[in-house]
Amino acid sequence: MDDALSTPTRPLSRRGIERLDLMLLCAEALDLNGGEAMVWLSEEMGFTTLFPNRVELWKRRCCNPLRRSTRRDALPEPEADALIRILIALADRLYPMLRSLLSTAEPPAITEQRWALFRSRLAELLRERFNLRRGGVQRLLDPEQGPALSRELIQCMAFSAGPGGFDRLKASLMDAS
Amino acid sequence: MKLTSRYEQTSCRLVLEGLPDLSAGHDGQTLGILTGFTLALAGRTELEGKREHLLALMAVVLPYARHLLSGLPRAFGAADEPVAISPGDGGSHTLELRSSQPGTPPLSLQLDDAELADLVRCLDQLRLDPRLALGLAVSPTQPLRRRELRHRQPLAQRLAAPLAGAGTLAVVAALLALLPPTPRPGSSVAPATAVTRAR
Numbered sequence: 001m002d003d004a005l006s007t008p009t010r011p012l013s014r015r016g017i018e019r020l021d022l023m024l025l026c027a028e029a030l031d032l033n034g035g036e037a038m039v040w041l042s043e044e045m046g047f048t049t050l051f052p053n054r055v056e057l058w059k060r061r062c063c064n065p066l067r068r069s070t071r072r073d074a075l076p077e078p079e080a081d082a083l084i085r086i087l088i089a090l091a092d093r094l095y096p097m098l099r100s101l102l103s104t105a106e107p108p109a110i111t112e113q114r115w116a117l118f119r120s121r122l123a124e125l126l127r128e129r130f131n132l133r134r135g136g137v138q139r140l141l142d143p144e145q146g147p148a149l150s151r152e153l154i155q156c157m158a159f160s161a162g163p164g165g166f167d168r169l170k171a172s173l174m175d176a177s
Numbered sequence: 178m179k180l181t182s183r184y185e186q187t188s189c190r191l192v193l194e195g196l197p198d199l200s201a202g203h204d205g206q207t208l209g210i211l212t213g214f215t216l217a218l219a220g221r222t223e224l225e226g227k228r229e230h231l232l233a234l235m236a237v238v239l240p241y242a243r244h245l246l247s248g249l250p251r252a253f254g255a256a257d258e259p260v261a262i263s264p265g266d267g268g269s270h271t272l273e274l275r276s277s278q279p280g281t282p283p284l285s286l287q288l289d290d291a292e293l294a295d296l297v298r299c300l301d302q303l304r305l306d307p308r309l310a311l312g313l314a315v316s317p318t319q320p321l322r323r324r325e326l327r328h329r330q331p332l333a334q335r336l337a338a339p340l341a342g343a344g345t346l347a348v349v350a351a352l353l354a355l356l357p358p359t360p361r362p363g364s365s366v367a368p369a370t371a372v373t374r375a376r
Binding site: 105152160164168 | 187239242243245246247248269289290291292293294295297298300301302304305317318319320321322323326
């Protein structure tokens with residue numbers, strides 16, 4: 001059955017691009033090989049014409065205004081779609097980890113350790129690559145607001161994981177900002 | 178020629194049983210007529226249903242997950258529908274299943290995020306299975322409009338900008354009112370004309 005999104009063609013909202021890049025960053029925080037997996041998946045899924053190498057892939061992610069090095073170019077729809085497909089494939093690979101973070105059946109102490117490890121890795125990546133003067137980045141790093149915001153990102157990845165999540169996630173990333 | 182399609186994801190197992198619809202030209206491996214399904218969720222009692230229950234399940238669970246993605250948890254499923262889902266306490270999700278048998282109370286299941294994600298993935302697998310020809314269409318997924326997203330922001334935050342603007346305008350108007358009035362144009366022109374005539 002076709003999973004194509006039947007909406008008018010328009011670019012992702014600015015908030016959509018931010019969320020997409022942040023979820024890709026979460027994938028890197030969950031898996032130390034996440035960056036390599038992204039490049040490998042891009043090749044496996046036939047996106048080399050859009051992203052011939054890892055630099056081109058990185059450049060598209062830099063359309064996120066929260067980044068330290070940000071580009072003013074709009075993210076064309078074919079490239080946005082490709083990044084979304086790479087993300088949901090990553091989320092599919094990482095689904096057991098996403099699930100273990102979200103499950104209430106796991107022992108609370110273990111769950112808290114997993115969250116603490118994920119948040120610390122995410123914070124490292126944010127400090128390394130993102131503009132720390134931006135409010136969105138500060139909220140993610142804030143000890144009060146950060147945990148809920150990072151949980152939302154993990155929840156989004158879990159509900160988008162796999163091919164069936166494409167239209168659901170894309171529609172959400174195209175919400176009016 | 179009974180056919181079975183099985184979709185599993187960790188805590189969720191969904192099994193469809195049916196037959197090919199030979200009158201529609203289906204081959205022997207295409208499930209075109211659904212005779213029933215079973216759904217096992219989170220180790221609870223296995224549920225059974227027919228096509229209308231499966232359609233109802235997809236019609237509420239998938240849009241519910243879609244709204245969660247946008248940070249807008251809301252209930253789906255009207256009071257007269259066999260399935261409903263709504264946000265529960267502490268971030269859980271309440272799935273309510275209403276029997277068509279009179280006098281049977283509804284069954285309410287509390288799912289956490291992980292269990293709901295498992296159910297969503299099973300329904301996605303079903304939706305995308307090319308071996309099924311059951312016409313289980315779901316409404317196309319749409320981006321949410323600004324008015325639907327308005328309620329995601331607390332009222333105080335939404336009103337902050339317009340109130341700040343109105344307040345600034347009031348302060349500026351008050352300051353302008355305190356300035357001394359500027360002289361009228363007539364009183365400054367008359368002395369210059371008198372000097373010119375005297376020359």
